[in-house]
Amino acid sequence: MREDIEKVYQEALKGIENASSLDQLSKLRIRYLGRKGVLTGLLRSISSLPPEERPEMGRVANQAKKSLEKAFQTALERLEKEASLRTEAIDVTLPGRPIALGRLHPITQITREVCEIFLRLGFDIVEGPEVETDFYNFEALNMPKDHPARDMQATFYISENTLLRTHTSPIQVRTMERESPPVCIIAPGKVYRVDSDISHTPMFHQVEGLMVDRNVCFRDLKWVLTTFVHQIFDEATSLRFRPSFFPFTEPSVEVDIRCVICRGDGCRVCSHTGWLEILGAGMVDPAVFEKVGYDPDTYTGFAFGMGIERIAMLKYGIEDIRKFYENDILFLNQF
Ligand code: PHE
16 A cells, blocks of 8 residues: 555656646646545555554655645646746747827928928028017007007007017017127927917917128028929919018018919919018118117118918918817828
């Protein structure tokens, strides 16, 4: 009997140690230690031995059972650990998860395109504050406190003398105060007006341009703007310079381009006129030069200001300006 126990014990131990799955292990347990298991059977048969042999055999068989229980426990832990390692393992052959890259907002893209064109023409880029003083936004631009032209620029006032800039023109003044001629700059940025409908948002973007030197004339303004329009749209786009008024330029013009949608035949976008207004411009008014300490008898210059949203809408055929600021991913993903 002792040999039988020993044999079963060794056989079971070997099986347990070699078990390669939890399933296999549980089958081994049933086979040896289950209710009808081999070792259980041996333990039961002790009762049929002569009484003097029973205690000794009982001790041996129980010892074997205990050791096997322990071996099962150890094997169970080993196999469970292996299984969990398998599920946590990294499959290095899988393709990586792509990182979703964002993209530039269409207004940022157009601003950069506009800036690149003027950079190639020799303009420098400057920036200025969005919170401005009444002096830079109006006063220095020849718009004193009660000037009617202020009405056109519905202004967000922060206090009597502090406001959100209504245009990028204050940067002209800041630049001329800081630098002496020649000056050749563009100034992109956000501007603010109390206005909101299909073609106006309370915040929008402009690019200002300023060129001051000896002998700068209207012809230079025409050439620069024509070159710009041909590059941002195409060579076939013709321009129209219409007399206009701005307190800080004299003479002043508004520049229209041939409708990029209908090419001049007349459509909804150009209100059936065949023309689209894209910017305001003019020769810098001598009164502005005097404000910044430039000699108006020595220097002349031109300035222009255009809306970026307007350019983007025409370039991409967008009819509602508010689309730019609704954060609609389906809209933005198109650019
Ligand atoms: N600042 C003007 C506007 O916002 C545009 C402009 C700029 C006109 C420069 C002339 C010269 O309406």
